Amino acid sequence: MSIIIFDFDDTIFNTRKLKKTIFDKIESLGISSEIVKNSYEISKKRFNHYTPDNHISIINEMSDHDISPKQTAEIKAIDFSLHRNDKIHDILSSLSKKNHLILLTIGDQNFQKLKIHKSGISKYFHEIHIVSDRKEDFISGRKFTDDVYFINDKKSENKIIKKMFPNIKVIDFNINKREP
Template structure:
């Protein structure tokens, strides 16, 4: 559906899976993790237990690769009844290091969109995850010059957005959020009175999934980030 964007002055972008590839590497690592644990449990069981461990640890570790690695180690110990070889634990740690050091792959159209919009709008990044890792990815991405502000949030709930917009003195009526997650980038934004654009990524972490058939229909859904230019580049 179309939404009125004529009063927009500030645009917030999610980072992972909106500006660059992220979730794909988590899925690949989960596949490798299941292979390492195949002598103890089936892949389906390993996947289920790892996700359960991530959810248990989320409040302690927050989002990001480091918490994911710790949850893999803890899951490996549980699933093996503490018999997991030291070599396997070291391989799990290496998996995490590979994820952190992975080259940043910008999604299609990102540079075109940012270079077009920066002349008319104030652009900011609002993402969640590990601060050091997100700062590293932004630096590697080569697109930091387009943004007036970068904020790494511990979570993306209504209160997080509301407090940040107030701190940055941004009027909710002049703010637009663009992201790949209905749960984190769209629904909380709509609930505080701002506007949102949903650009789905081809894979979504189970924790971010919501039943989009039950959601209100007052946001814009696009197939590609480049499509936003049809609404803002005028």
């Protein structure tokens, strides 16, 4: 048995596609793509973690538009079936039978929980951890006696993990490269 630590966003879930779905929905309310993009960048800086609510609050602040609570609920009603990747489900399902799978993701608690739950992958994981920063802190706090694999799309994070934990096998994996 091995311990396999997976990242969520853009590793096993196509967050880039989700972002486009959210952007398209906001733009369909008559908000320019420039405002949608700029407000996205601002919300990420100001709030630490992205959520559609944070994004919409910035749009309401910087544009003439006032996105109503009803429209906000419509934006947040995401069709997650569009984001299902059967190959990933198959891989996780088979890995979970003989290994200990840990999901380790950084982000807003509620928005991460929503995405993880709706993506239908939680059943393959023996542990799910949503942290607000620094995956290495989570790993430092654990004692692993089995082989550990760390699978993640973010190269900057992978570099740190490789350096801090030379025994962990780090695998660069980005779902967007397989599913544009």
